[in-house]
Amino acid sequence: MISSKQARRRARQLFRLCHVKGFVDETRVRRVVLHVLNAGYRECPAILAHFLRLVRLDRHQHTARIESATPLPADLQASTEASLKGIYGLGLTTAFVERPSLLGGMRIQVGNDVYDGSVLARLAALQNNF
Amino acid sequence: MIAFLLLAAEGEGQVAQIARTFGVDWPHLGAQIISFGIVCAVLYKFAYRSILAMLEERRQQIAQGIANAAKIKAELDRTEAQRVEVLEQAHDQATAFIEEARAAAARVLEEETRKAMLVAEQISIRARETAAQDHERMLGELKQEVGRMVVQATTAVTGRILTPEDHRRLAEETARQVAVAAAVSA
Numbered sequence: 001m002i003s004s005k006q007a008r009r010r011a012r013q014l015f016r017l018c019h020v021k022g023f024v025d026e027t028r029v030r031r032v033v034l035h036v037l038n039a040g041y042r043e044c045p046a047i048l049a050h051f052l053r054l055v056r057l058d059r060h061q062h063t064a065r066i067e068s069a070t071p072l073p074a075d076l077q078a079s080t081e082a083s084l085k086g087i088y089g090l091g092l093t094t095a096f097v098e099r100p101s102l103l104g105g106m107r108i109q110v111g112n113d114v115y116d117g118s119v120l121a122r123l124a125a126l127q128n129n130f
Numbered sequence: 131m132i133a134f135l136l137l138a139a140e141g142e143g144q145v146a147q148i149a150r151t152f153g154v155d156w157p158h159l160g161a162q163i164i165s166f167g168i169v170c171a172v173l174y175k176f177a178y179r180s181i182l183a184m185l186e187e188r189r190q191q192i193a194q195g196i197a198n199a200a201k202i203k204a205e206l207d208r209t210e211a212q213r214v215e216v217l218e219q220a221h222d223q224a225t226a227f228i229e230e231a232r233a234a235a236a237r238v239l240e241e242e243t244r245k246a247m248l249v250a251e252q253i254s255i256r257a258r259e260t261a262a263q264d265h266e267r268m269l270g271e272l273k274q275e276v277g278r279m280v281v282q283a284t285t286a287v288t289g290r291i292l293t294p295e296d297h298r299r300l301a302e303e304t305a306r307q308v309a310v311a312a313a314v315s316a
Contacts, residue, residue, distance in 0.1 A: 070297045080305045086312035103288045105300035108308060115311070117304030119288055123281045130277030 007043055011050030015058075023091035024058050061111040064094045069102040069118070084110065 014036070018028040032051070036044050064084045066072070072080070081094050088110055099107075103119035149156070292300075 068297075068301055069292075070294070072301055073298065076298065076301055076305055080308060083305065083308040083312040087308070087315045103285060104292045104297055106304040108304065115304055115308055117300060117307060119292075119300065120285075123284055123288075127274070127277040127281045130273035130280075 004046065007046035008050045010043075011047050011054060014047070014051050015054040018055075022089070023062070024055065029055055059093075062088065062091050062093060064088070064092055064108060064110045065097060066094060067097045067099040067102060067107040067109075067118075069098075069100055069104050071098055072096060072106070080106075080108070084108070 014032050015024075018024050018032055020028065033048065036048055036051075041047075064081075066077075066080060077096060084094065085092050092110070101120060103123070105118035105121075106115075107118045107121065108115040148154075
């Protein structure tokens with residue numbers, strides 16, 4: 001039986017093995033998971049839980065959620081995606097979402113970073129100023 | 131008495147005439163004079179002297195009584211003077227006590243007045259602060275309410291007002307912001 005600290009350490013080691021050129025390789029992630037499951041260790045659930053948490057965090061950090069009130073034109077989508085990859089690297093995954101409650105403008109969230117130029121955010125700022 | 135007898139013998143004529151006229155009996159008169167003298171001597175020895183002694187005693191008692199009365203009067207005067215002095219002292223002390231009590235009462239009154247004024251001032255300050263806080267709170271609530279209503283109204287009409295060009299312009303603003311960040315990070 002290993003401790004939670006040891007499980008976290010082994011999960012980090014496995015997570016490092018999944019990196020290729022600084023990005024997490026999805027194929028390697030699958031292989032690691034299968035390997036751990038086939039090994040049948042008693043501590044597998046704890047290690048896999050920490051490992052999946054690290055993968056989830058990495059995906060969250062490398063996923064850009066781009067929300068807009070109306071569908072964005074293709075040229076604007078391309079320029080925005082290029083700008084984001086310029087900041088966060090080529091491994092960034094983008095997801096364009098239509099969200100009418102924004103009223104207008106665009107809201108981008110990458111990990112903990114948020115670029116909010118939506119009308120909803122401006123109205124919220126206006127309301128906070130009162 | 132001898133002289134009287136001699137005078138009587140010399141002037142027997144006229145005296146005898148007068149004695150006969152008034153019925154004087156010389157032996158009888160002599161005996162009465164002698165017995166009167168004896169009575170006087172006895173009275174003097176046994177009555178008059180004791181009466182005099184008694185009178186002297188009475189006189190001394192009266193004098194002593196007068197002296198005692200004078201002494202009592204003097205004592206009374208002295209006592210009266212002491213009484214007056216004690217009364218004056220008591221009056222002075224009472225006056226001093228009253229003055230002291232008045233001064234103490236004035237001090238207490240002044241102190242209580244000062245405390246009451248202080249408390250009143252604190253209450254006034256607290257009331258002003260509370261009123262200011264209430265005013266600020268109500269103003270804030272009013273601002274928030276106005277803001278909420280403005281935002282609500284704006285939200286209701288914005289979706290209908292914005293044209294596709296407006297949507298694109300707004301999205302481009304955010305895209306430019308991201309592009310600037312990309313340029314800075316590069």
